[in-house]
Structure formats: structure tokens, C-alpha cells
Amino acid sequence: MTDAALSAPLSSRRATIGRLLSDPATVAGLVLCSVVVAGALLAPWLSPRDPLEQNIIDRLTGPGSEYLLGTDQFGRDVLSRLLWGARISLMVSFLSISAALVIGGAIGMISGYIGGRFDLVTMQVMDVLLSFPSLVLGMIMVALLGSSITNLIIAIALTAIAPFARIARAPVLVIKERAFIEAGRALGFSHLRILLVHVLPNIVTDLLVMGTLWMATAVRTEASLSFIGLGVKPPTSTWGGMMRDGFENILDSPWLCIWPGLAILVLVLGLNLVGDGLCDVTDPKATQ
Amino acid sequence: MSASETLLDVHDLAKHFTLTKGFPRPVTTTVRAVDGVSFAVQRGEAFGLVGESGCGKSTAARAVLGLIPPDAGRVRFAGTDVTDAKGSTLQRLRRRMQIVFQDPYSSLNPRRTIGQALTEPLGVHGLARGRAARERAIALLEEVGLPPSAYDRHPHEFSGGQRQRIGIARALSVEPELIVADEPVSALDVSVQAQVLLLLKDLQARRGLTFVLVSHDLGVIRWFCARVAVMYLGRIVEDGPVSRVFGTPRHPYTRMLRDASPIPDPGIRSQLPRIVGEIPSAADPPAGCHFHPRCPRASDICRTVYPQWRADGEGGVACHHPED
Numbered sequence: 001m002t003d004a005a006l007s008a009p010l011s012s013r014r015a016t017i018g019r020l021l022s023d024p025a026t027v028a029g030l031v032l033c034s035v036v037v038a039g040a041l042l043a044p045w046l047s048p049r050d051p052l053e054q055n056i057i058d059r060l061t062g063p064g065s066e067y068l069l070g071t072d073q074f075g076r077d078v079l080s081r082l083l084w085g086a087r088i089s090l091m092v093s094f095l096s097i098s099a100a101l102v103i104g105g106a107i108g109m110i111s112g113y114i115g116g117r118f119d120l121v122t123m124q125v126m127d128v129l130l131s132f133p134s135l136v137l138g139m140i141m142v143a144l145l146g147s148s149i150t151n152l153i154i155a156i157a158l159t160a161i162a163p164f165a166r167i168a169r170a171p172v173l174v175i176k177e178r179a180f181i182e183a184g185r186a187l188g189f190s191h192l193r194i195l196l197v198h199v200l201p202n203i204v205t206d207l208l209v210m211g212t213l214w215m216a217t218a219v220r221t222e223a224s225l226s227f228i229g230l231g232v233k234p235p236t237s238t239w240g241g242m243m244r245d246g247f248e249n250i251l252d253s254p255w256l257c258i259w260p261g262l263a264i265l266v267l268v269l270g271l272n273l274v275g276d277g278l279c280d281v282t283d284p285k286a287t288q
Numbered sequence: 289m290s291a292s293e294t295l296l297d298v299h300d301l302a303k304h305f306t307l308t309k310g311f312p313r314p315v316t317t318t319v320r321a322v323d324g325v326s327f328a329v330q331r332g333e334a335f336g337l338v339g340e341s342g343c344g345k346s347t348a349a350r351a352v353l354g355l356i357p358p359d360a361g362r363v364r365f366a367g368t369d370v371t372d373a374k375g376s377t378l379q380r381l382r383r384r385m386q387i388v389f390q391d392p393y394s395s396l397n398p399r400r401t402i403g404q405a406l407t408e409p410l411g412v413h414g415l416a417r418g419r420a421a422r423e424r425a426i427a428l429l430e431e432v433g434l435p436p437s438a439y440d441r442h443p444h445e446f447s448g449g450q451r452q453r454i455g456i457a458r459a460l461s462v463e464p465e466l467i468v469a470d471e472p473v474s475a476l477d478v479s480v481q482a483q484v485l486l487l488l489k490d491l492q493a494r495r496g497l498t499f500v501l502v503s504h505d506l507g508v509i510r511w512f513c514a515r516v517a518v519m520y521l522g523r524i525v526e527d528g529p530v531s532r533v534f535g536t537p538r539h540p541y542t543r544m545l546r547d548a549s550p551i552p553d554p555g556i557r558s559q560l561p562r563i564v565g566e567i568p569s570a571a572d573p574p575a576g577c578h579f580h581p582r583c584p585r586a587s588d589i590c591r592t593v594y595p596q597w598r599a600d601g602e603g604g605v606a607c608h609h610p611e612d
Contacts, residue, residue: 179395183455186353187462188382197408201399235556 019281026281029273036267040086047080051237060253070255072245078259081237083259088238089267092149093218098155101211103157104164111165112172113195123169126162134159134217135224142230149232152225156218167210171203205278212275216268223237223264239264295498296329296466303344303351307571314531319571321347323522324361324596329515331465334492334499336513336530338506338545340567344522345502346418348466350531352500354378361590365466383413386459392469396443402429402454403439409461428457432487449480453487455501460491468500473508476573485512495560510534515603521570521578538600538610539582585609 020026039046048068055075063070069078111122129137133154142157175181176199184194219239225231226240227247234241239260246256303322308314321344329335337345351358354370363370365381373381382457389395396405406425410416416424426436432453443451452472469488473481489512491497503509509516510530517527520540526539537543565582568574574581580590587609595608 057380066607179389179391180397182355183387183389183395183458185355186382186385186387187412187458188379189408189412193412198400210570 005272017280020277023271023277023280026277029270029275029277030269032266033274035088036263036270037090039083040090040157043083043087047077047083049077049080050074051080051084052235053077060249060256062253063255069259070253072242072253072256073249076237078242078256081242082239082259082263085237085239085242086263086267087218088149088232088236089264090220092153092156092222092232092238093215096153096222097160097211097215097218099153099157100160100214101207104161105168105203105207107161108165108168108170108243109172109195109199112169113176113191113199115173115176119169123165125167129158129162130166132159134221138221138225139228139230142225147230147233149236152222152231155225156221158219160218163214164207164210167206168203171206172199175199175202209275209278212271212278216271216275219264219267219271223260293331294328295331295333296335296500297362297364297368298348298352299326299362299364300327301325301348301351301363302359303347304359308564317571319569320522320573321570322351322358325517325519325522325524326361327517327524327527329466329498329500331498332492332496333515334501334513336516337500337502337519338473338504338509338516339519340504340545342567342570345504345519345521346470348519349387349470349500349502353468354381354387355387376577379413380612383462384464385466385468386464388452388456388459388469388472391475392448392455392474396451396458397454398443400442402441402443402446405443405458406439406461407501409458413462415462425457425461428460429454431460431491432457447480448476449484452476452480452484454550456484456487456491460495464497466498466500468502470502471504472501474503474505481508488512506534506545518545521568523578523606525579525607526603526605528600533603536611537569538605538612539550539579539607540585540609540611541579543611544582552605577606589603 028273032264051126055071057075058067058071059073059075061067061071061075067077067079069082072081107122107126111119132140137159138155141158142151145151145154181194181198184198221265222231223240223243226238229244231240232238234245242260243257246253246260250257290478293489301322302320303323303365304308305319305321306316307319308316323344325344325348327335337348339345347356350356352370353471354373356362358371361371365385368377368381370381400408403422403425406428407416407421410421410424415421422439426439429436429438434450434453434457438446438450438454446454453611472488473484476484485508488499492499501509513530515528516530516533517524518539520532522542526537526542528535533542537546550606568578568581576582576592577586577590577595580586583590589608593608595606597604598610
């Protein structure tokens with residue numbers, strides 16, 4: 001392919017990024033997300049202490065110069081645990097939503113493309129999955145599989161597959177009726193080629209926008225499951241786990257719940273703002 | 289090229305759509321979109337299929353190409369059965385017959401450049417790759433009257449007429465022998481219609497293409513086609529050479545269509561004909577001859593028995609009381 005052929009989609013992509021950055025809410029979201037991602041990536045250097053190191057003498061110390069955000073009931077540094085916990089929260093939400101996006105997207109796309117009875121049955125299975133609140137489904141999964149980071153990722157991914165399948169299927173129903181799909185069949189293209197080359201690129205933005213919004217949900221689900229003790233096992237620090245531990249001392253040491261709560265708020269708010277921004281920018285009605 | 293070689297032979301083609309609706313007692317309705325259609329197209333010929341909206345002409349065209357499986361009947365293309373073709377046989381047939389669509393706005397993938405749209409079929413059929421494919425694509429663009437710079441652009445940068453040219457170029461990319469054009473100019477402005485029709489006619493002459501042109505526009509059929517079949521509610525009611533069918537129509541429906549299509553000649557101005565009734569639903573066609581509720585010549589037999597096909601030399605008619 002020639003340079004010019006590649007530059008056309010690139011320049012439109014650049015225009016999309018430009019529109020994205022002209023919206024102050026989206027920029028704020030990007031900043032919030034960047035702060036969390038930077039904190040997670042730089043945790044080994046930013047953390048003042050080992051997140052697992054216990055200083056029993058200094059337990060439940062309030063925020064101050066010695067411990068910037070205070071210590072928990074084992075005398076562990078809250079700031080360090082928060083930074084290391086960001087890694088778990090981001091990793092769990094990113095991996096689970098990526099898996100759900102790929103699996104759910106494929107199910108929805110194929111189901112919508114094939115149509116008929118197969119589509120009906122598949123989507124009814126998805127509706128059954130959808131009818132469970134994601135926290136309840138996550139609890140069932142973790143109870144069945146046992147609690148570990150991998151199982152947590154699997155559990156959250158399972159809760160998010162159905163919505164991605166729905167989101168992927170709807171535009172496929174429209175696209176598959178368009179003449180260029182029939183043209184592809186008349187030209188002897190395989191179904192796989194039609195799906196990957198002609199259907200997928202037309203739904204991928206929808207999926208990515210959903211992915212951003214669902215990552216926020218995954219952060220909350222992970223925190224909730226960790227909070228009720230079904231998430232990552234102690235002593236590994238996660239935001240939900242920190243809130244659960246802090247909950248026991250919430251009257252004397254409220255900061256133990258406030259800091260992880262704020263961290264969750266920042267990340268969820270940031271992801272939602274970015275997701276909304278992407279949604280507006282990729283809406284064809286807004287671009288033309 | 290002998291003029292008598294039959295390239296496409298459609299025999300008793302039928303396509304029914306069923307729709308089940310309602311709860312608790314679902315009612316199944318069967319729409320007989322195409323209900324026993326037969327026609328033959330000679331190599332190098334332009335054959336027209338004409339009829340009102342909903343008469344099944346587009347469905348018939350798609351069944352001919354094997355894009356939808358027919359419920360009954362046979363389609364033979366140069367002696368090969370299209371209806372049963374699978375795998376590599378079907379793949380080879382796909383190369384030899386192509387389709388041009390009505391809506392130029394939905395016939396191109398908005399995310400692919402024109403170059404990608406034109407080279408993709410070349411790659412799939414192993415005709416050309418890389419530089420050779422690019423050169424062939426640019427030659428195709430020139431053949432349909434577009435500049436080589438179109439190669440790197442996206443469909444949204446083109447007008448309806450230009451997109452239709454690109455759709456035609458894509459159909460030509462695999463070097464087909466037959467092109468089924470489904471209302472190729474109906475979605476275009478009148479001024480552009482003429483250009484696209486001229487292009488198709490030019491291509492037919494230059495490449496020796498065979499055309500099946502589906503249209504509701506008698507003017508287009510009259511100008512483009514040598515022979516025509518008139519469809520009404522899923523069946524062919526009359527066929528033959530265009531000049532004969534539209535000059536001295538034998539089926540009352542053909543006459544009605546002909547009289548409803550104005551001829552730009554003040555000398556033969558006459559009263560606009562009265563068009564009786566609407567086209568009935570193909571889900572519930574009238575008993576007997578489907579046309580009898582609208583027909584001025586209908587008699588008792590028309591209300592009970594569907595008329596048999598009467599062949600007459602170069603064509604035929606399905607009517608109990610054909611005009612002479």
C-alpha cells in the first residue's frame with residue numbers, strides 16, 4: 001500500500017484525537033487516568049516503603065510527615081499500599097475487560113452475522129447472564145473457582161461478556177444488510193474475511209468505547225469483591241481489600257477507608273469521562 | 289461469439305419467504321416472492337427484468353447469482369448448475385458473474401479505500417497482487433472514467449454517480465462474463481443516470497458482457513436491453529424482444545406499464561391511462577390470474593385458473609385473453 005493510502009485514515013484519526021482533546025471533560029478524565037496509571041507503573045520508585053512491611057509500633061498512625069497518608073492496623077504504609085494496589089486494580093480491570101471485549105465481541109458479531117435460530121439461542125443465553133447483577137455473578141464465580149487474581153479476572157470477565165456481546169451484535173445486524181457485504185459474497189469472499197475485514201472495523205470503535213466504560217465497572221466490581229473478602233488474598237494490597245481492613249477501625253481512623261475510596265473514585269471517574277468523550281467523538285452524527 | 293449460445297438458463301425458479309408471527313397462536317404467512325420464473329439469456333445479450341416494486345425481480349436476480357438459495361428450480365450458467373454449486377465450483381462461478389447494486393451509498397465499505405476495494409477481489413481469486421494489482425485497479429478506474437487519484441481515497445469523498453462507477457469497476461475486477469445490474473441507476477440523479485447507462489452500454493460492447501438489467505424504469509430497459517421479461521407478483525407474464533413487447537404488448541399488464549411510462553413525443557400525446565388498483569400482496573395473491581382484479585379484460589376463467597404460458601416464436605405471454 002502506498003504512503004498516501006495509509007495517510008488518509010491516519011489524518012482522520014488525527015482529527016479524532018484533536019476533537020477528543022478539545023473537550024475539557026475528556027482531558028480531565030485522561031489526566032485522572034494518567035495519574036493512576038503513572039502511580040501504578042512507578043510504584044517501586046514512588047512508594048516510600050515496602051507495602052508489606054509492618055511497623056506494629058506505628059499502627060494506626062494518622063497522615064503526617066512520617067507516613068504521608070498514615071498507617072493501617074498492622075502499621076503498613078497506606079501510600080505504598082495504595083500505589084501497589086493500583087497495579088492490581090488496573091491489571092484486573094484491564095485484563096478482565098480485554099478478555100470480555102474479545103470473547104463477548106466475537107460472540108455478538110458471529111451471532112448477529114449468522115442470525116436465525118442460532119442468534120436467538122445465543123442471545124437468550126446472554127440475557128440470562130445479563131439478568132444476574134455483576135457482583136452476584138462475580139461472587140458465584142469466585143465461590144466456585146476459589147479466590148486468586150486469575151480467578152478474579154475470569155469472574156469479572158464472565159460478568160462483562162454478555163453486555164459486550166449485545167453491543168457488538170446490534171451494529172452487525174445493520175451492517176450485514178448493507179450491499180457491500182453482499183458484494184463481498186458475490187465476489188467469493190469467505191465468511192471469515194467478510195467478518196474480519198468488512199464487519200469488525202465497523203464495530204470496533206463501539207466496542208472500545210464500551211470497554212473504557214466497563215473498565216470503570218470492573219474496578220468497582222474488583223473493589224467490591226475484595227471488600228467482601230472474595231477478591232485478592234491478603235497480604236497483597238488491593239483498594240477494595242484496604243477498605244475492608246480499614247472498615248474495622250473506621251471510627252478511629254477514617255483515612256483507612258477514605259484514601260482507597262478516593263483512589264477508586266479518581267480512576268472510575270477518569271475512565272467514565274474518557275469513555276463519554278470517546279463516545280461523543282466516534283458518534284458519526286457528531287462528526288458529520 | 290455465436291449469438292445463439294445460451295449463457296444463463298433459469299428454469300422454474302422459486303423463492304418463498306415465510307414469516308411466523310403472533311402469540312399464543314403463531315400465524316405463518318408465505319410470501320411467494322418468486323414463483324416459477326423461467327428465462328434464458330444469450331451470451332452478449334442485454335436482458336431486462338421489469339415490473340413494479342415488490343414483484344420479485346430483485347429476489348430473482350439474487351437467486352440467479354446464488355446469493356440466496358432458491359426453494360425450487362434450476363439456474364444454469366454456461367452449462368454449470370449454480371443452485372447446487374459449492375466450494376471451488378461456486379468460487380469459479382462467482383468470478384464469472386457479478387452484481388451491481390442499486391444503492392451506491394451502501395455498496396462500498398466506508399472504512400476501505402477505493403484501492404483496497406478493487407484489489408481485494410484480485411487477491412482473493414489469485415489474479416494479481418502488490419504492484420500488479422495496483423496497476424490493474426488503476427486501469428479499472430480509468431475504464432469507468434475515474435482518475436487514478438481515486439485509488440487512495442475513501443468512498444465518502446465521492447458522489448453517488450462516482451460511487452456507482454466504483455461499484456462497477458469492482459464488479460469488473462474479476463473479469464466476469466455476466467453482470468446482473470439491480471436497478472443500477474434508480475438511486476441516481478437523472479443527469480447521472482444517462483452517464484452510468486452509457487458506461488454500461490460501452491462496457492457491454494467493449495468487453496462483450498452479458499447483462500441482466502433489473503429495473504422498474506421502462507425507459508431504461510427500452511434503451512439498454514434487447515429482450516425483456518415483464519414480472520408481476522413473482523411470475524413472468526410476458527417476454528420477448530423489447531420493441532415487440534413495448535410496441536405491441538400482448539398482456540394487459542404490459543400495456544398498462546407501457547402506457548404509464550410517458551414517451552417524450554408530443555405527437556403521440558394521449559390521455560393518461562387510468563391505473564386501476566394497487567399491486568396486491570405477494571403473501572396473498574388473488575386466485576386465478578394474479579392480475580385479474582386490475583385487468584380490463586378479465587372474465588370468469590381469469591378469476592379461477594392461472595393462465596398457461598403461450599409461446600410465440602420469440603417470446604410468450606401468460607394471459608387468457610392476450611391482445612393481438
